[in-house]
Amino acid sequence: MTEHVTDPATEIFVAHRSLLFTVAYEMLGSAADAEDVLQETWLRWVELDLGQVRDPRAYLVRMTTRQSLNRLRTLKRRKESYVGPWLPEPLLTSPDVAEDVELAESVSMALMLVLETLSPTERAVFVLREVFDVGYDEIAAAVDKTPAAVRQIAHRARQHVEARRPREAVSASRTRAALESFRRTIETGDIQGLLDVLAPDVVLMADGGGVKPGGAVRPIVGADRVSRYIIGGTGKAKFTIGYRPTVVNGHPALALLVDGEIDGIMAIRLDDDRITGLYYVRNPHKLTHIDAENRLTLR
Known part of the structure; x- marks a missing residue:
């Protein structure tokens, strides 16, 4: 009987899949779109040289966030024509x-x-910081902002949500x-x-x-x-x-x-x-x- 061997990239992705789905779902509010984001993230992940990835979890969260932000902009247009x-x-x-x-x-x-x-960037920053306790530097890398800008966005989003x-x-x-x-x-x-x-x-x-x-x-x-x-x-x-x-x-x-x-x-x-x-x-x-x-x- 041949033993089934899973490659390292697959093992790492599967180990973090529930976390990545939760990140995408909280950013999108759509399970179907979250699944699409995970598929896109997976396709990019398996193309990487894992030897260059220092922290796989942080890297995958960053990739998922970027794909979710792209999808959020598509969803915004879709919602504008949504009935009811x-x-x-x-x-x-x-x-x-x-x-x-x-x-x-x-x-x-x-x-x-x-x-x-919230705006797409505000939502991403709020979800990563307030829900998943991601550091400001990591969030900055995910949303292409400076850490100082991320702190301001996080403060503004937090006030908006708390109200x-x-x-x-x-x-x-x-x-x-x-x-x-x-x-x-x-x-x-x-x-x-x-x-x-x-x-x-x-x-x-x-x-x-x-x-x-x-x-x-x-x-x-x-x-x-x-x-x-x-x-x-x-x-x-x-x-x-x-x-x-x-x-x-x-x-x-x-x-x-x-x-x-x-x-x-x-x-x-x-x-x-x-x-x-x-x-x-x-x-x-x-x-x-x-x-x-x-x-x-x-x-």
Whole structure:
């Protein structure tokens, strides 16, 4: 029996693949584009003379960051013509992601949406510095800036994110309780119960990408309007609708089932035990990574 031999370049890349995917996903908000970035990084990596690479992990992160920045500019043009609100692509995540509070917070739908408001370079700098604790010199090499410029960008991005991110980390148990109340009110058509679990200024974003009919082409703001949209939509359904608890991006979420098949993923933002944000992804092109658990890591 012939022993399978893996070349050093492949071994190194595979060892760091989960980290590189996490870097690319946090920069792009798209698992499909993150996979493309890893493919591009791999093709460049295997062409290198490894004898000249002092720190393979740092080099791979730098390559992934550069490819992600290139892809971010393409995504920006794509989003400008996107039909309706754009939401990050949800990932079915493994239990260890949920147990890592720092990692789960960094890939939450709420924070990923905040990162969308940064420029590509600001996002890259913030993700590398605040999430992965990469040194300023390494970040500078990845984004083609001086270390001094990177420090300024990091400070500006940090202030921007802090002003918009959730006020506190919410435990999984509190999130599950809010989702259970939310699910129960929808299934029973209890509008008052739904109003009780929603914050007065709640915002619902429904991402159907122009593919799914009946979607909201603009964010819906306010508990009254959101409750009417949700209860009205489920009440008119001609199909069997169900809800299944799941874990998406390290946080409890609901999978919406239509005739037993997943039709969408609902994630929430919770403040003071009331739902302030509802993120409803229905675009089928963004539901390709919820069939199997995705391993994310900060290391």
